[in-house]
Amino acid sequence: MTTPTLRPGGRSARVQESIHSAVRELLEEQDRASVTVPLIAARAGVTPSTIYRRWGDLSALLADVALARMQPDNEPINTGSLRGDITTWAEQYLDEMTSEPGRCMLRDVQAALKPSYCATIIGSQLQTILDRYPDEPKPDVYHLTNLIAAPTVFRILFSEAPLEIEELHRLVEIALSQ
Amino acid sequence: MTTPTLRPGGRSARVQESIHSAVRELLEEQDRASVTVPLIAARAGVTPSTIYRRWGDLSALLADVALARMQPDNEPINTGSLRGDITTWAEQYLDEMTSEPGRCMLRDVQAALKPSYCATIIGSQLQTILDRYPDEPKPDVYHLTNLIAAPTVFRILFSEAPLEIEELHRLVEIALSQ
Numbered sequence: 001m002t003t004p005t006l007r008p009g010g011r012s013a014r015v016q017e018s019i020h021s022a023v024r025e026l027l028e029e030q031d032r033a034s035v036t037v038p039l040i041a042a043r044a045g046v047t048p049s050t051i052y053r054r055w056g057d058l059s060a061l062l063a064d065v066a067l068a069r070m071q072p073d074n075e076p077i078n079t080g081s082l083r084g085d086i087t088t089w090a091e092q093y094l095d096e097m098t099s100e101p102g103r104c105m106l107r108d109v110q111a112a113l114k115p116s117y118c119a120t121i122i123g124s125q126l127q128t129i130l131d132r133y134p135d136e137p138k139p140d141v142y143h144l145t146n147l148i149a150a151p152t153v154f155r156i157l158f159s160e161a162p163l164e165i166e167e168l169h170r171l172v173e174i175a176l177s178q
Numbered sequence: 179m180t181t182p183t184l185r186p187g188g189r190s191a192r193v194q195e196s197i198h199s200a201v202r203e204l205l206e207e208q209d210r211a212s213v214t215v216p217l218i219a220a221r222a223g224v225t226p227s228t229i230y231r232r233w234g235d236l237s238a239l240l241a242d243v244a245l246a247r248m249q250p251d252n253e254p255i256n257t258g259s260l261r262g263d264i265t266t267w268a269e270q271y272l273d274e275m276t277s278e279p280g281r282c283m284l285r286d287v288q289a290a291l292k293p294s295y296c297a298t299i300i301g302s303q304l305q306t307i308l309d310r311y312p313d314e315p316k317p318d319v320y321h322l323t324n325l326i327a328a329p330t331v332f333r334i335l336f337s338e339a340p341l342e343i344e345e346l347h348r349l350v351e352i353a354l355s356q
Contacts, residue, residue: 044184054323110335119337123354146345150332151324158331167324174352 009063019051023065030100032104037061063112070121076129082136085129087172090148091165098162106156122149134167139175147175157176189248196222197229201243207280210282232355241290244283254307260314263307265350268326269343271300275330277338284334300327317353 022043026035037058041048054063076089096102109115124139128137139147148171155163203292204213215236219226233239254267274280291354301319308316319326326349333341 018330103347107288109248115336116338142342143345146329146341146349147325148333150329153336154324154331155297157206157335158293160294162322164320167321169326170321174356178352 015044015046015050019046019061019063020068023061024069027101027104031100039064044171058112059108063110063115064107066108066118067103067112067114069101070109070118072121073124075159078127078132082129082133083172083176085132086144086148086176087169089125089129089167090152093098093149094152094165094168097156103156106153119145119149139178143178146174147171170171186193193222193224194232197224197232197239198243198246199210201239204245205243205279213352237286237289240286241288244286245290245292245295247279247283248287248296250299250303254303255312260307260311260316261309261350261354264304264322264326264354264355265347267303267307268330268346270348271327272330272346275334277299281334284331297323297327315354321356322353325349 005106019040022040023035026039026043037048039146040061043053051061055064057107076085077092079085079088097106109118126141126144130141130144148168151171152163152168155161197218200218201213204217204221205228213236215226215229218239219229229239233242254263255270257263257266275284287296300323304319304322308322326346329349330341330346333339
């Protein structure tokens with residue numbers, strides 16, 4: 001490090017962030033099949049070999065970007081009630097995952113070294129909600145994830161149509177009535 | 179056709195079957211990452227261009243083989259009760275999908291033109307079970323798939339560990355008590 005104002009690893013982190021940004025921009029602008037390592041490198045202002053050295057190949061880079069995007073920007077919305085918080089979270093999750101970027105994320109992230117990070121992120125979001133209501137009877141995070149997140153994701157990956165909103169509400173009711 | 183004993187399309191179907199067999203054998207013998215189109219072609223006794231012409235690329239061929247394997251060999255086991263049939267089917271599905279070939283199938287099949295065929299296959303298996311008990315109150319196939327197949331698949335693709343068998347039984351109970 002030549003300047004004391006930079007954190008250790010700062011340059012490396014900045015290179016990574018510019019590459020991630022380039023991927024996100026390109027995925028918004030054009031079809032995913034036409035996004036290549038040279039295109040990403042040109043947009044990020046690095047050489048293709050920088051990308052190959054760090055990620056190995058395009059699918060590993062896309063998986064890395066997808067995992068980073070899975071990390072939500074905010075805490076789950078606080079509506080004042082357990083049922084309200086879970087319903088709102090579930091509806092938002094269904095919306096986001098069903099969108100075209102969400103679908104791509106779900107596919108890309110499976111190429112990551114740790115796709116299981118997905119369940120960890122979902123679990124920590126749901127735990128945040130549950131912790132707001134210490135005195136209410138409620139399901140555990142494992143069961144809640146199986147009842148709400150799993151059908152949402154399954155229908156996107158392996159079915160004609162996304163999960164129906166009435167079915168989502170029904171699953172929330174089941175989760176809360178156990 | 180030169181011999182009248184062959185069905186129309188027989189040659190094409192035989193070529194396809196020998197290529198599918200070659201893929202299945204190679205996937206059992208070696209790591210998936212090391213299976214290539216030239217290897218498959220050599221095993222099947224065709225030229226690589228036969229494969230590229232028909233499937234376009236390796237991932238489309240793997241997806242096609244995975245979809246064909248998804249099709250179960252038999253009807254769901256008949257235990258004499260609705261609860262027994264569904265529990266047995268669910269346990270078998272959990273076992274098969276959690277196995278290494280099952281995991282690969284789930285990943286490969288997403289590259290297929292119609293991964294939604296999965297939900298169709300599952301639905302038809304579950305419908306076969308439900309139709310055996312016309313006079314009992316029971317869930318519909320859509321709800322049953324969401325409660326049982328979805329968490330099984332979700333845990334394989336996006337979690338550290340497969341679905342716990344106790345949780346699977348709990349989900350079956352929920353499905354049958356609606």
